[in-house]
Amino acid sequence: MFSPNRGFAEMHCMSGHSNFVSCVCIIPPSDLYPRGLIATGGNDHNICIFTADNPAPLYILKGHKNTVCSLSSGKFGTLLSGSWDTAAKVWLNDRCMMTLQGHTAAIWAVKILPEQGLMLTGSADKTIKLWKAGRCERTFTGHEDCVRGLAILSEMEFLSCANDASVRRWQISGECLQVYYGHTNYIYSISVFPQSKDFVTTGEDRSLRIWKHGECAQTIRLPAQSVWCCCVLDNGDIVVGASDGIIRVFTQSLERTASAEEIQAFENELSQASIDPKTGDLGDINADDLPGREHLKDPGTRDGQTRLIKDNGKVEAYQWSVSEGRWIKIGDVVGSSGATQQTSGKVLFEGKEYDYVFTIDVNENGPSYKLPYNITDDPWLTAYNFLQKNDLNPMFLDQVAKFIMDNTKGQTLLSTSAQFSDPFTGAGRYVPGSSSGSSTIPATDPFTGAGRYVPGSASNAVAPVGGVDPYTGMGAYQSAAAKVENIYFPKKDAVTFDQANPTQILGKLKELNGSATEEHKLTEDDLINLEKLLSATCNTSAETPTAQQLQTLRRAVNWPEDIVFPALDILRLSVRHPTANENFFSEKDHVQFIVLLLKFLNPKGKQANQLLALRTFCNCFVSQAGQKLMMEQRDEIMTQAIEMKSANNKNIHIALATLTLNYAVCLHKVNNIEGKAQCLSVIGTVMEVVQDLEAVFRLLVALGTLISDDTNAVQLAKSLGVDSQIKKYASVSEPAKVKECCRFVLNLL
Structure with missing residues (x-):
């Protein structure tokens, strides 16, 4: 044992909590x-x-x-x-x-x-x-x-x-x-x-x-x-x-070992302790069958071995010390034959100890509920909290409170040394007898045939217009000899999926409409409405989408899963238009819009639908109303979107990375560390599974955007190990933007 006078002294008493x-x-x-x-x-x-x-x-x-x-x-x-x-x-x-x-x-x-x-x-x-x-x-x-x-x-x-x-x-x-x-x-x-x-x-x-x-x-x-x-x-x-x-x-150190007097004081304290056999390892004891003090003449066989003897009518417990070669008394055993001390048990429920855990049946055919209760609790408050927790009718308050009082009549507090409570359960020491004791989908094109419409087939990335980098708005990458500047982050604007072939989309829609059931089949007027909507949202006409056209689209995106993808592609394009996003993102309909898209993010669903749902979410960021909606629903959207990481499809991974990037752009503008933490978590998780370098690049831009000008976000990214995850991309030869962006991110970390 260590001496209390060798190296330890109280510096000061810290206080700040209002309870233990x-x-x-x-x-x-x-x-x-x-x-x-x-x-x-x-x-x-x-x-x-x-x-x-x-x-x-x-x-x-x-x-x-x-x-x-x-x-x-x-x-x-x-x-x-x-x-x-x-x-x-x-x-x-x-x-x-x-x-x-x-x-x-x-x-x-x-x-x-x-x-x-x-x-x-x-x-x-x-x-x-x-x-x-x-x-x-x-x-x-x-x-x-x-x-x-x-x-x-x-x-x-x-x-x-x-x-x-x-x-x-x-x-x-x-x-x-x-x-x-x-x-x-x-x-x-x-x-x-x-x-x-x-x-x-x-x-x-x-x-x-x-x-x-x-x-x-x-x-x-x-x-x-x-x-x-x-x-x-x-x-x-x-x-x-x-x-x-x-x-x-x-301690094992001789220099730090306590004095002989201190060790003797510890042994005296130990020998005077009371041992309840129910809480120790002594087993069932019959004092009449125990040997006397002569039993201690025989040495023990292992360190810590326990031996019980009977001396002057008392049961004593001794433990063998190999280092000292002797039996050391560890206490008097109480609760054995003839003892008067008794203990009563507590019940463990959800990690805490209680005097009672009742099973409550509110009605004959309904489920049973567990009601934990300590005799120091107020039965009415306990009953009220029980009903609130289980969402039960308040009319049962009197009934539940009376049940508690009827079943705890005459009970008083245990006379134990309760001042030392279990810091984990909030109760006194343990009293014995109380405890009860994705499969990946191949990245195949879901459609076949030359010239056929394939959602998203035009490009795996955001196509630069006229050689302009969609992330920076600047020209193409210059020679490696030139000084490299960080043109990648922090990204200021959302990245959207804009490319489309309206003719192919409409052709596929009409083809699938011909084989649709009567319940889902669109009329000729409906098809004309969608054609005009597609034309308006792809900027091939000067018309503005009408409420009737958008209502037709709402019906079309509720088609069966097997045929809905062309309608989803029209939705993906439509949400970019101010009139359409005002319609979809209005306070009246925005929740239904999110629920509709989330249902397509089922890991077992069609990959075409997953891809288009992710791209639609990305395009929502084009307007302030869409950004507000996406931020309000961030937790649910990101939680389901992250499940798409298991898809063995690079287009889905690119869309998922873009969604993360767009969230990073929004979060960079606000002081929302919990949102940034969630985004960093997604980046770390997705980075482990993606192989496509375009998806990697977008995740790097997202990471750089999140941690720019934010020391807390930098520290969090490091603590999550994101820096070690991305180091391998610092040596990628092509495309050069991956290597350069990675190095800029690592410089911040």
């Missing part, structure tokens, strides 16, 4: 803060950020909706937080960059992996999730109860511990390599030794356990039931915090 603090994390030193920062998460839903020399917070991060119970720091000042609200959040300085959603219960453990952009979350829903650039890449299943801790072994491996009393070693690829058993109750915390695969764990069985080469090499008992947390220091010393409110440090 549940987790602490160090943010590494930076140019701005050379001593680093300290982050704390609390029951008040907040994260406080402190400097090392000031007891008051530097700033407070707000955004979680419940207790913040886990924190992890990464490169460039990135902070990852987990909460009872089932969400994890990525923070950079004083801003929330993105929210990771997917777990169904409290997130008790988070870790940022060494490889940039990879993050882990462990949850009370028994799963672990791997996130890359803000998106869930993989879910690890295997634990049989709530995941409580995570520890990183390398870029490819990590450890997890859980309430199922097991530790698991995982590969990032998803494979569980090993399961370690030793603890006999919840495992709360896990920490790895520096430059080693050995680790330590702490749990609800009063123990700190040291694991070497996959085996439990040493067990250290503490005079406290719950050993909440552990941390291995750089020098190999182990720090543990327990439910008795004391932090203890254990």
Whole structure:
């Protein structure tokens, strides 16, 4: 054990939370803060950020909706937080960059992996999730109860511990390599030794356990039931915090070992502890069958071995110490035969402990609902919150409140030392007996025959008019000998898909109309309307689209999936016209317009429809009304659009990259870091799968536009590992614009 007088002294007491603090994390030193920062998460839903020399917070991060119970720091000042609200959040300085959603219960453990952009979350829903650039890449299943801790072994491996009393070693690829058993109750915390695969764990069985080469090499008992947390220091010393409110440090170093008096005081404290066999690893005990003190004359067979004896009517527990070659008393056993102390259980629900979890049937044929309740709660408020959460009729308020009161009559608070509560569940220590325990589509042309209309076949890129670069408005690229200037970003205007062959589009529309069912068949007048609309929106006539023409188009784009693509192509062209976009983007109809297009972004749908839906979204950015609508619906559009990355079709990838670029153009004009974070996440995800260099180029322009003149966005891009993803494009020979744009982006990063 470490001496308290050798190296540790309280500098100051930091305060800033309005309720208990549940987790602490160090943010590494930076140019701005050379001593680093300290982050704390609390029951008040907040994260406080402190400097090392000031007891008051530097700033407070707000955004979680419940207790913040886990924190992890990464490169460039990135902070990852987990909460009872089932969400994890990525923070950079004083801003929330993105929210990771997917777990169904409290997130008790988070870790940022060494490889940039990879993050882990462990949850009370028994799963672990791997996130890359803000998106869930993989879910690890295997634990049989709530995941409580995570520890990183390398870029490819990590450890997890859980309430199922097991530790698991995982590969990032998803494979569980090993399961370690030793603890006999919840495992709360896990920490790895520096430059080693050995680790330590702490749990609800009063123990700190040291694991070497996959085996439990040493067990250290503490005079406290719950050993909440552990941390291995750089020098190999182990720090543990327990439910008795004391932090203890254990060391192998003779220079730092506590004095004989201090060690004896610790052993005396340990020997006077009371052990409830129900919460430990002592099993069923019959005091009458236990041997006497003479049983301690025989040496133990392994470190940490437990032996029970009966002495003067009391049951005592001893643990064998290999290093000292003796039995050390670890406490008096209570609750065995003849004991008077009793414990009563709590029930775990969604990661928190409750006195009761009722099953409520609101009506005979409806579903059942779980209602958690603590006897300190107000039954009326609990009933009200229950009805609100489950969207149930408020008329049941009296009925539910009466049910709670009728089923908790006569119950009083447990007389336990509740002042030391579980920072993860908000309850007292664990009481035993309470826990329950795309397939890709070939990039083939969906249409055949010479001279046939193929949507988007005219060009895979935005065709320059008269040799003008569509991104810069300037002439063609000059010789490599000339000085290269950044003409690529920040991009100021949206990129649209304008090329079309009206004759072919109309011809295909008429052909498919001939084979359409009576329900969908267009009249001759309808076809004339669409022909005039196409002419007006392609600028081949001076006419303005009429309401009747646009109404006909609305009917046509609701054709069956197999034949709708020519109508979608007309829609793609029409939304560029001021009259048409005013019609489609009006407050009355804009939601239906978005819903219509989103249905075509089904990964299992027709690629022609996917392509044209993406291009239509891109063309919406041509007007202010369209930009406003696209920004309002950004989250839903980008979430579904990103699924198109799995399509093995370069035209779809180019359209997806262009959509991302257009969002970047809009976001560059506003201070919306969450929008930029989402866009950066999409860029990182799509960059991994695209091979077409035109799509890559547009993603690079989008990236450059997002991070131009924004240090927060630069840091976030680096923390997500985007810089390492794009380095390979800095050496691309052709087209030269890819290499040049990439180098300009890397200069910013």
